[in-house]
Amino acid sequence: MxxxxxxxxxxxxxxxxxxxxxxxxxxxxxxxxxxxxxxxxxxxxxxxxxxxxxxxxxxxxxxxxxxxxxxxxxxxxxxxxxxxxxxxxxxxxxxxxxxxxxxxxxxxxxxxxxxxxxxxxxxxxxxxxxxxxxxxxxxxxxxxxxxxxxxxxxxxxxxxxxxxxxxxxxxxxxxxxxxxxxxxxxxxxxxADLPPGWLRVLTDDRLRPALTLMHSQPDKLWGLNELAQAGAMSRTSFAERFRDVAGMPPRTYLSRWRMMLAQRALRDADVTVGSLATELGYASESAFSTAFKREVGESPLRYRYRVRDQALSR
CATH class of the missing domain: 2.60.120.10 (Jelly Rolls)
Structure with a gap:
C-alpha cells in the first residue's frame, strides 16, 4: 500500500x-x-x-x-x-x-x-x-x-x-x-504549491524510500544515516529536504506516525497499552503514555474510552 x-x-x-x-x-x-x-x-x-x-x-x-x-x-x-x-x-x-x-x-x-x-x-x-x-x-x-x-x-x-x-x-x-x-x-x-506537512511529504518521490522504512517498521528508531541511504542522499541533504518538505525532522515524523497507529489500535482493537507500547518501539508503557499524552492531549486509556463512547452514541 x-x-x-x-x-x-x-x-x-x-x-x-x-x-x-x-x-x-x-x-x-x-x-x-x-x-x-x-x-x-x-x-x-x-x-x-x-x-x-x-x-x-x-x-x-x-x-x-x-x-x-x-x-x-x-x-x-x-x-x-x-x-x-x-x-x-x-x-x-x-x-x-x-x-x-x-x-x-x-x-x-x-x-x-x-x-x-x-x-x-x-x-x-x-x-x-x-x-x-x-x-x-x-x-x-x-x-x-x-x-x-x-x-x-x-x-x-x-x-x-x-x-x-x-x-x-x-x-x-x-x-x-x-x-x-x-x-x-x-x-x-x-x-497546488503545497505547504510543508503531511500531504506534501507523502507525495514526495525522493523521500518515499525513507517513509517506506518508517511506515513498515515503526518500532525501530531510525537514524539519519539509514534513512538517507535509503533515498540515495547524503545525511545533510536528506535532513534538510525532509524538514523543508515535511515541516518537521524525521524523528518527529516517526513519533507522529507512531501516534496515528496507536490511535487506530486504541480505537479499533482490544490491545493493551503495554503491548502497544512494545509494538511501537517504546521502552516502557510509561514512556509510551507520556508521548501519547503529549501528542494527543490525553492518556491512551482516556482516549480509548472517549472515542468508543462517541461511536456508540452516534
Missing part, C-alpha cells in the same frame, strides 16, 4: 454527499457553515463562490472577488464560517436555494442547467493534521487537462447515483464519493 492510501485508511477520510440541485436562470445559495471541511462540485454549468478567507474576502457584503468554478471543478472550504454560491444569467428573478437542498436532480438538463453537488469531508482527530493543515481556506481544484477526465468521470458517476435513486444507491454514493475525494486530492497535489 502506498503511503497516502495508508494514511487515509488510518484517519478514516470519507467524502459524504449532503445535498445538490439543478437550476436554470439566476440563482444564489448562501448560509453559515458547520463542517470543518465542505466541498462544492460543479457537475454542469458554472458558479461563483465566495467565503470568508477566499481571495482576501473578509465579509459577506458582496464586494470581494469570487472564485469562478467551471464544469468539473471542485472547491474545498477549510474551516470557513459562511459561503455564498451563485450562478446563472438573464433578467429573471434570482432563485434562493437552501445550502443543503436536495431532491431537485432527477430532471436536470446538463445543456441548460447549473448542476451542483455539495457535501462534507469527514475525518477523525488524527486526520485534522493531514488535511486541515495542508489545505488553504478555500482550495480550488480545477478539472485540468491532465486530471480532468478522471475527475469529471467520477463526478458524473456520483451524480448518476444521487439523481437515480436506485436500489443500493446509498452504498454506491458512499463509494463514489470516496473516489471523487481521491481524484480531487490527486488533482490538488498536482496543481
Amino acid at each position: 502506498d503511503q497516502l492510501s495508508e494514511v487515509f485508511e488510518l484517519v478514516n477520510v470519507r467524502g459524504v454527499v449532503s445535498g445538490g440541485f439543478a437550476v436554470r436562470g439566476r440563482w444564489v445559495s448562501r448560509g453559515e457553515l458547520q463542517e470543518s471541511l465542505k466541498f462544492i462540485a460543479v457537475i454542469a454549468g458554472r458558479a461563483r463562490l465566495r467565503a470568508d478567507g477566499a481571495d482576501g474576502a473578509d465579509g459577506a457584503d458582496g464586494t470581494d472577488e469570487a472564485v469562478e468554478l467551471e464544469p468539473g471543478d471542485v472547491a474545498i472550504l477549510n474551516g470557513r464560517s459562511w459561503m455564498e454560491l451563485s450562478g446563472g444569467s438573464g433578467d429573471g428573478p434570482v432563485h434562493e436555494i437552501a445550502p443543503e437542498e436536495a431532491g431537485r436532480l432527477t430532471a436536470a438538463d446538463w445543456t441548460t442547467d447549473d448542476v451542483i453537488l455539495g457535501g462534507r469531508i469527514d475525518l477523525n482527530e488524527a486526520g485534522r493534521t493531514l488535511l486541515l493543515e495542508a489545505l488553504p481556506p478555500v482550495a480550488h481544484v480545477r478539472a485540468s487537462p491532465t486530471t480532468g477526465a478522471n475527475l469529471r468521470g467520477s463526478l458524473h458517476r456520483l451524480f448518476d447515483e444521487v439523481a437515480g435513486d436506485r436500489i443500493g444507491s446509498t452504498f454506491a454514493i458512499r463509494q463514489h464519493a470516496q473516489l471523487v475525494l481521491l481524484e480531487v486530492l490527486r488533482a490538488y497535489v498536482e496543481q
Whole structure:
C-alpha cells in the first residue's frame, strides 16, 4: 500500500454527499457553515463562490472577488464560517436555494442547467493534521487537462447515483464519493504549491524510500544515516529536504506516525497499552503514555474510552 492510501485508511477520510440541485436562470445559495471541511462540485454549468478567507474576502457584503468554478471543478472550504454560491444569467428573478437542498436532480438538463453537488469531508482527530493543515481556506481544484477526465468521470458517476435513486444507491454514493475525494486530492497535489506537512511529504518521490522504512517498521528508531541511504542522499541533504518538505525532522515524523497507529489500535482493537507500547518501539508503557499524552492531549486509556463512547452514541 502506498503511503497516502495508508494514511487515509488510518484517519478514516470519507467524502459524504449532503445535498445538490439543478437550476436554470439566476440563482444564489448562501448560509453559515458547520463542517470543518465542505466541498462544492460543479457537475454542469458554472458558479461563483465566495467565503470568508477566499481571495482576501473578509465579509459577506458582496464586494470581494469570487472564485469562478467551471464544469468539473471542485472547491474545498477549510474551516470557513459562511459561503455564498451563485450562478446563472438573464433578467429573471434570482432563485434562493437552501445550502443543503436536495431532491431537485432527477430532471436536470446538463445543456441548460447549473448542476451542483455539495457535501462534507469527514475525518477523525488524527486526520485534522493531514488535511486541515495542508489545505488553504478555500482550495480550488480545477478539472485540468491532465486530471480532468478522471475527475469529471467520477463526478458524473456520483451524480448518476444521487439523481437515480436506485436500489443500493446509498452504498454506491458512499463509494463514489470516496473516489471523487481521491481524484480531487490527486488533482490538488498536482496543481497546488503545497505547504510543508503531511500531504506534501507523502507525495514526495525522493523521500518515499525513507517513509517506506518508517511506515513498515515503526518500532525501530531510525537514524539519519539509514534513512538517507535509503533515498540515495547524503545525511545533510536528506535532513534538510525532509524538514523543508515535511515541516518537521524525521524523528518527529516517526513519533507522529507512531501516534496515528496507536490511535487506530486504541480505537479499533482490544490491545493493551503495554503491548502497544512494545509494538511501537517504546521502552516502557510509561514512556509510551507520556508521548501519547503529549501528542494527543490525553492518556491512551482516556482516549480509548472517549472515542468508543462517541461511536456508540452516534
